[in-house]
Amino acid sequence: MSAQHTAIPSGSPIWIDYSAGDFATQQAFYSALFGWTFQDQGEDYGHYTMVRAGDAVIGGAMDGELSAQFSGGPVQPAAWTVYLKTEDIARTLGLVAEHGGQVIVEAMPVGELGSMALAMTPGGEAVGFWQPGEFSGHDLPLTPGTSVWFEVMSKDFAADAEFYRAVCGWDVVPMGPDGQQDDAAPDEDGMPAYATDHTGEQATAGLCDAAAWLPEAVPSHWRVYFQTTDMDASVKVVEEKGGRIVDGPMDSPFGVVASVVDPAGATFQLNQPPARG
Template sequence: MPTSPREGQPTWIDYTCQEFESTTNFYSEIFGWEFTDQGPDFGHYNMITKGGATVGGAMRAVHMDGTPNPLAPAMWTTYLHTDDVSGVYAASLEAGAAPIAEPMAVGPLGQIAVITDPTGAGVGMWQPGEFSGFDTPLTPGTPVWFELMTVNYPVANEFYGHVFSFDIIPMEGFPYATHGAGDDAVAGICDASEWTQVSFWRTYINVEDVDATAAKVTALGGMVLAGPEDSPYGRIATVTDPEGATLQLQQNP
């Protein structure tokens, strides 16, 4: 995966939930993650790290004004790199996206915005300032792949190609495309219309042993939705945490 972010490359993930302490304890047990509160100036947003590598962020579900949002489901959000968050945000709305959070500065760290794409998936954008995004050492407990599961594959390809400058490379024999080819690929778009009624972005977290991790997920109150099963890209399982947010587990081939 390229280390210098290109336009549209996933550069950050974060998590929102209701029961913050118990759910973050779940992730600490599963992946060995550490959560560090950034204090009141950042709304008690937590940075997630693993072995010194920055993995993402986490916080309780709140409204934009900072008040608790008890109706918000637990979920992971993927953020895509951009050098022009205002321009990409405007272009996304013109292309049929719906606004969630308009561009705003996060101190000196960078600028953020969040939309719902035209196929119904929530996705963020990040223009770096002092902070570029997560680390991707591709080691256990860190993110290794990101993909949009969409109910409208043609619209998704057109939207991300136009708005986020995805270099759409179709996969032969399967309705799947990547942003970039081969080792330069940084994200995928999958026609998931046979398996889901809603579009969403999902993240793959590398683990040493998918079967053992999936069993631990169940023991700690999560669920295994699919797998574990072998694939050309390693052994894979789809799981949820105790609040229902989904993640992919990936073990190297």
């Protein structure tokens, strides 16, 4: 998982946010696990909450029950959403429609901060888009409690690969099981196809062929990796605070990883990077 650049390139993750019911319980879970603080932005922004890890602004969060009150609909399942940077959100949404996607939420301004939209890809996962105004996106210091990688778990790798190429400018560079670029991937050992958006240190996101991994009832989805310096301690907090470890911890070329379901049912990844030495 390579270091992220301060200037986030177009087509790369620029923001993440979280929505769930029983919001106080979820805040307590993430505060205990990562030390996050939550800052309500007030009525003008629908009580959207900025999430901080120390001084870093790492994402946003919304009370799912409050969102349902605003919309008049049901409380949506808890989830993390990844937003990709666009320089022209209207053009991006036009490309979404041209390349097999569906616009779920049309482009809408968020004050002077920028504009956001939501879409569904041909592979079936929701993805957001953000065109920066005064707000340039999340901080990516690659420190404990902050996001360090983003990837699509796709049930239709080929369709999603073409979508992200056409809509977001991805190169879709194959990666082998050792974490290195491999033009022959997927390999003969049965590893799922995996690709990054760009080559080497320019990579900011991944695309995984998860068709054989995901249960029938689980759709394609984006997932976020958050850094921990002590996987054992993090696993203990997850379990004590009502979450579950559903896969791992296990070794990978990028350190120890584990898949987590939080108390509301949203999924994310923990990553303890390799020891330096």
